[in-house]
Amino acid sequence: TVGCVAVDSAGNLASATSTGGYVNKMVGRIGDTPVIGAGTYANHLCAISATGKGEDIIRGTVARDVAALMEYKGLSLTEAAAYVVDQSVPRGSCGLVAVSANGEVTMPFNTTGMFRACASEDGYSEIAIWPNN
């Protein structure tokens, strides 16, 4: 699975995700990627693209839950995304990338690794696969 989220200097947000699914999946199986609110979501607060075990991500409504925690509980993007990855899906099943309308970036995952990269206008940039590398 691949994905990208972006926010411009005016706070406009967008999310995109694309995948081939699982190796050896049943023909006709649909995963989380095209299910809006599961693998992909964006509103006026944030944009999220998720990757991992599609069925777990659909059950956890992962992308929408990040936005909902910001909208209804006032969590920051980092707090909301960390909560969902830690609490809403089984370990080893999910990662996501997300940006907020104010330019915050987060890329949590509970798998061994996630191919990921980010950058922001303040000069921060990261390209990584495993935690803390």
Place this chain on the structure above:
Amino acid sequence: MVGWAIALHGGAGDIPIDLPDERRIPRESALRHCLDLGISALKSGKPPLDVAELVVRELENHPDFNAGKGSVLTAQGTVEMEASIMDGKTKRCGAVSGLTTVVNPISLARLVMEKTPHIYLAFDAAEAFARAHGVETVDSSHFITPENIARLKQAKEFNRVQLDYTVPSPKVPDNCGDSQIG
């Protein structure tokens, strides 16, 4: 006024810490290339929707990631790709599933968003929609790479459905016959 920001991923899973350089370096290079592409687009004033689509198209065209050209194979050795896109300001969105010939599924998802009153098209109807709108298509053999044939063979040997980058292991199959490892 806030600052721009961008993040992208190429999939998650049980990626071995000792991933060989010949598998790690091309993926890191691709991530860097796609990140630079997105940064340039944002700096030039492109809307985030265009930036997200642009970057995902680039990732789809890279054979080392599980999307587009690098899509993994179904149990029957075919490809069934899916994609979605969403604009935060308007909440407009588009999604596609079951694609077998579309080179860049993410752009078809955007066309669903922009050219139909609907959100989600799938399988034969999505393919027909792609042709009706002149979207680039190829023979589905374009997507079937030797590496993905080998991955399917390995997954079948272990009777497992396999998450991105996860190495299959000889575990006892689940009763559902459609199990996962991660």
